[in-house]
Amino acid sequence: MIEAASAPTKYRKSINGPEEEFNGMNNFDNTFQYNMRKKVGEVYEITQIGYYDDGNEIVAHIMPNIIDGGKITSTLPKEITSLQGMFYRNKGNNLDGISSWDTSNIVTMANMFRFSNNFNANIFNW
Numbered sequence: 001m002i003e004a005a006s007a008p009t010k011y012r013k014s015i016n017g018p019e020e021e022f023n024g025m026n027n028f029d030n031t032f033q034y035n036m037r038k039k040v041g042e043v044y045e046i047t048q049i050g051y052y053d054d055g056n057e058i059v060a061h062i063m064p065n066i067i068d069g070g071k072i073t074s075t076l077p078k079e080i081t082s083l084q085g086m087f088y089r090n091k092g093n094n095l096d097g098i099s100s101w102d103t104s105n106i107v108t109m110a111n112m113f114r115f116s117n118n119f120n121a122n123i124f125n126w
Helices: 030-040
Strands: 009-012 020-022 043-048 051-053 058-060 066-072
Touching: 020 030
Parallel strands: 043 066
Antiparallel strands: 009 020, 009 043, 051 058
């Protein structure tokens, strides 16, 4: 049996805070992800984007709320093929790092920024 692809999301709650992570389980549903976001709370920086295999695509985790002026890694894991709902209802505005992502492997971006009314990062090069 082949193990499904997955990796944890790693983050810092403050500039000099310790790196923490959440992973959950393979094939977890969006309800689990929303509950994890609530448990994690707001973060300053995402240092690694986590993902899981939903049986059809390799899906990025729904990100915790990133504070205004927060950062996200400039490296999007090449395994990821879906960014669906990744920043759903995220409160951050200018996510430093997102403009450098290589999205050439991405198949699905549906609802990626849905209800993220403050989002204002430059994604022109995608």
